[in-house]
Amino acid sequence: MIDFGPLWLTAELALITTVILLVISIPLCYWLAYSKFKFKAAAEAIVSLPLVLPPSVLGFYLLVAFSPENAFGKFLEQYFDVRLVFTFEGLIISSVLYSLPFMVHPIQAGLKNLPVSLKEAAFTLGKSKFTTLTKILLPNIKSSVLTGIVLSFAHTIGEFGVVLMVGGSIPNETKVVSIAIYDEVTAMNYHTANVYAGILFCFSFLILLVVYIVNNSFSNTNPLNK
Amino acid sequence: MIKFYAYKNLQTSEGKLPMDVSFQLKKGDFLSIYGHSGAGKTTILRILAGLTGSEKSLIEIENEMWDNSNKKIHLSVQKRAIGFVFQDFALFPNLTVKENLTFALQKGDNKAIVDELLELMEIQGLQNSKPQNLSGGQKQRIALARAIVRKPKILLLDEPLSALDDEMRFKLQDYILKIHRYYQLTTILVSHHLPEIFKLSDQVIVLEKGKIKKQGTPSSIFSAEKISSKFKLTGEIIAIEKSDVVYIVSVLSGNNIVKVIATSEEIKDLKIGAKVMVASKAFNPIIQKIS
Numbered sequence: 127m128i129d130f131g132p133l134w135l136t137a138e139l140a141l142i143t144t145v146i147l148l149v150i151s152i153p154l155c156y157w158l159a160y161s162k163f164k165f166k167a168a169a170e171a172i173v174s175l176p177l178v179l180p181p182s183v184l185g186f187y188l189l190v191a192f193s194p195e196n197a198f199g200k201f202l203e204q205y206f207d208v209r210l211v212f213t214f215e216g217l218i219i220s221s222v223l224y225s226l227p228f229m230v231h232p233i234q235a236g237l238k239n240l241p242v243s244l245k246e247a248a249f250t251l252g253k254s255k256f257t258t259l260t261k262i263l264l265p266n267i268k269s270s271v272l273t274g275i276v277l278s279f280a281h282t283i284g285e286f287g288v289v290l291m292v293g294g295s296i297p298n299e300t301k302v303v304s305i306a307i308y309d310e311v312t313a314m315n316y317h318t319a320n321v322y323a324g325i326l327f328c329f330s331f332l333i334l335l336v337v338y339i340v341n342n343s344f345s346n347t348n349p350l351n352k
Numbered sequence: 353m354i355k356f357y358a359y360k361n362l363q364t365s366e367g368k369l370p371m372d373v374s375f376q377l378k379k380g381d382f383l384s385i386y387g388h389s390g391a392g393k394t395t396i397l398r399i400l401a402g403l404t405g406s407e408k409s410l411i412e413i414e415n416e417m418w419d420n421s422n423k424k425i426h427l428s429v430q431k432r433a434i435g436f437v438f439q440d441f442a443l444f445p446n447l448t449v450k451e452n453l454t455f456a457l458q459k460g461d462n463k464a465i466v467d468e469l470l471e472l473m474e475i476q477g478l479q480n481s482k483p484q485n486l487s488g489g490q491k492q493r494i495a496l497a498r499a500i501v502r503k504p505k506i507l508l509l510d511e512p513l514s515a516l517d518d519e520m521r522f523k524l525q526d527y528i529l530k531i532h533r534y535y536q537l538t539t540i541l542v543s544h545h546l547p548e549i550f551k552l553s554d555q556v557i558v559l560e561k562g563k564i565k566k567q568g569t570p571s572s573i574f575s576a577e578k579i580s581s582k583f584k585l586t587g588e589i590i591a592i593e594k595s596d597v598v599y600i601v602s603v604l605s606g607n608n609i610v611k612v613i614a615t616s617e618e619i620k621d622l623k624i625g626a627k628v629m630v631a632s633k634a635f636n637p638i639i640q641k642i643s
Contacts, residue, residue, distance in 0.1 A: 243442035246403055249429040250436040251456040252502060261455065265446040 128321055131298050132306035139214070139302060140282040143221040147229040147278050148271075150222075155230055156259060159237035160245070174231075176224045185291025188220050192292065212294045217302075220292045221282045228277040236270025237263060269344035276337045280330055353378060354413050354506065354538060358399045360406035362562060364390050371395060371562030377540075377555065379414065382532055384541045384549040384570070387559035393542040396559075397508045400540070401436050402429040413505050435499030435507040435537075439514060441491045443483035449494050450479040456501035469497040472534065473527060489520040493527055500531060507532070507539040513548065518607050525551055546574060546586045546627060547606055574629065584631035585610070589624050603630055 157163075158170060176184060192210035193199045202208045210216035240263060248258040264271060286304040293300030295309055303322050310319035357374035371392040377383055385393045398404035400411060402418070405426075411419035418427045444452055453466045470476045473493040483491055492512060499507060509528070513521045525548060532539045532552075543549055549556055550570045558566040558573060566573050574586065587605030594600075599619045603610045612630055614622070622628065 241440060241442065243438045243440055244444060246429075247436065247438060247442035247444075247498075248455075249403070250401055250432075250434055251498070252430045252458050253455075254430065262444050262446070266444070 128318060129297075129306075132301050132303045132322070133325065135214075135298065135300075136283055136302040136304075139217055139221060140279045142218055143225060143282045144229075144275055144279045146218070146222050147225060148275060151226070151229040151233055151274065152259070152264070155233040155237055156255075156263075158230070158234050174227050177227050181224065181285070181287025182291060184224060185220065185288040188216075188223070188288070188292050192216055211292065212296060212300060214293075214299055217289060217293045217300055220288045221285060224285060224288050225278040225281045228281045229274040232270045232274040232277065233267065236267030240266055269341045272340060272344070273337060276333055280333050283326065284330065353415075354381075355410065356396070356400060357408075357410040358396065358406045358419075359408040360395065360399065360404075362390075362392055362395060366390075369562050373557075373559070373562070373564055375557060375564065375567065377538060379538055380536055381555055382539045382541070382553045383555040383557065384543055384553035385557050385559055386544060386546075386549055388544070391559040392562045393559055394510050397436070397510050397540060397542055400506070401434050401508055402427060402432050403436075416505075433502065433505040435502060435504035437492075437495050437499050437507075437509045437512045439511050441483075441495040443491055443494055443498070445482065445484050448480050448482055449475060449486075452483065452494060453498050453501050456498050458502060461501075465501055465503070469500055472530070473497045488516050489524060492516065492520075492524055496524075496527060496531060500535060500537075503535070505538065507537045509539065509541040509543075511542050511544070513543075513545070521545075521548065522606070528552060550574070550586065574627075584629055586627065586629045589622060589626050589628055592619065592622065592624060601628075603628060605630070 154173075158166065158173075163169070189211060190196060191198045192202075194203050194209060194211070199210065202210065208215065210219060244262055244266070245258055248262050253261070284304065285302070286308070289300065289302055289305060290308075293302075293305075295301045295305045301309070303326055307319045307322045307326075310316070310322065354377040355374075356376070358371065360371045362369040362371050369390075369392070373392070373396055375383075385396060387393050395404060399406050399409060399419075406419075406421070408421045409419040410421070411417075413433075417423075417425050418432055419425060444455065447455060450466065450470065453469060454463070457463065457466070467476075470479055473496065475490065475493050475497065478486060478490060478494070483494060486494070495512070512528075513524055516524065528539075528541075529552060531537065541549075541552060553570055556566075556568065556570050556573050557564050585605045587603040587610065589601055590604045590609065591602040592599055593602075597616075599614045599616065601612045601614050601619070601622065603612060610630060
């Protein structure tokens with residue numbers, strides 16, 4: 127009998143990660159798209175870092191940082207009673223960092239491609255930055271936001287290295303599907319590994335298919351592409 | 353009374369250019385700012401709107417201080433009662449025409465002004481369309497209407513008609529005048545189209561490399577003083593042809609091409625593309641109704 131625990135855990139992790147990413151990325155993207163801050167390039171480089179770093183490198187540093195042996199981990203444990211090593215919470219934080227560029231890049235590009243005059247026009251009509259963002263800017267970059275959501279969700283599902291480093295393989299706590307596949311293969315349970323892998327494969331394909339279908343229909347109706 | 357002063361270092365293709373401009377306007381005036389591109393015309397509007405900062409500034413609108421660099425006063429864009437019409441219209445593509453207008457309402461505003469403007473600009477029939485399906489002239493009227501919803505103290509028009517053909521231009525100039533008079537606005541128009549300036553404005557500023565070169569009424573600025581004409585029109589030279597001992601100069605004025613004879617002496621200062629005034633003194637024009 128196949129254990130569905132890893133599948134649910136993966137879905138839960140991906141969902142929570144995506145929601146957190148959406149909330150933090152929108153203001154971050156607004157800042158990255160419009161700020162004239164001198165060291166913005168450095169901020170952009172940091173956001174993009176997970177794209178080029180081997181997941182094991184990021185995972186290693188997070189493991190070191192979260193460890194109660196070290197200052198940050200100790201601080202969290204002493205003052206908040208939170209432990210991030212080998213826990214689900216630790217996985218969420220690692221996933222957020224790891225998938226950050228997948229949410230930020232599409233939204234930032236979407237905002238940059240909008241004519242600046244849209245934002246300025248809303249300002250001259252007396253509207254705050256928040257109203258301008260929610261009523262004007264975001265509704266005009268729906269397809270970018272959707273791309274960001276789906277890519278971060280899918281990317282979180284496909285994580286392996288970071289999860290392995292920070293979370294290990296504790297059933298119902300940190301054992302996500304990608305780890306489960308690895309475990310089953312090392313235990314020579316090819317059938318189970320095959321089922322997990324098959325589910326992941328089909329799911330990933332379906333999710334990307336939906337994105338492309340939806341985005342094509344958006345761009346057909348998108349006024350800015352005319 | 354509107355007082356404007358600003359000093360700003362502009363970044364142009366020819367390097368740094370210090371802009372130093374000051375002028376005053378009375379309530380209800382229609383001012384045009386004329387000049388070559390890169391002279392700083394749009395920057396003046398943007399500083400006035402609070403969209404662009406400046407090194408030194410003093411902007412006072414009807415006894416309200418919007419900018420005072422000495423006293424470190426700088427009112428945010430949102431708090432300035434302005435109407436700004438952008439060159440690219442900047443209509444919100446996700447909203448219908450009517451929603452574009454209602455978006456501009458402030459808390460507690462009477463919604464009646466939206467319907468009034470839709471009617472005044474003759475765009476009621478379009479109110480449920482999305483702006484991207486409309487023509488340039490229609491978009492322009494919507495942008496103009498949207499800028500008025502807030503009942504601004506000052507209306508700023510940044511070359512609003514430059515993307516339109518001459519016929520449409522002509523019609524929209526009438527709409528601009530209508531709105532300017534109906535709501536008793538103080539209006540500043542950036543334009544490099546002489547006929548437009550003559551038709552609309554009662555004040556002109558000629559801007560050259562960030563400085564005011566001339567200021568006054570359109571006819572005092574663009575007409576040479578030595579001519580006291582009974583009939584005159586302005587236009588642009590599109591062709592100069594030699595015919596026997598004289599030259600025939602074709603001048604484009606509005607939609608019409610006027611051919612004028614010039615001597616080789618007169619032709620010296622003229623070249624294709626030059627803005628000219630054609631005037632005639634002793635002559636009796638015939639006026640006929642055409643529609």
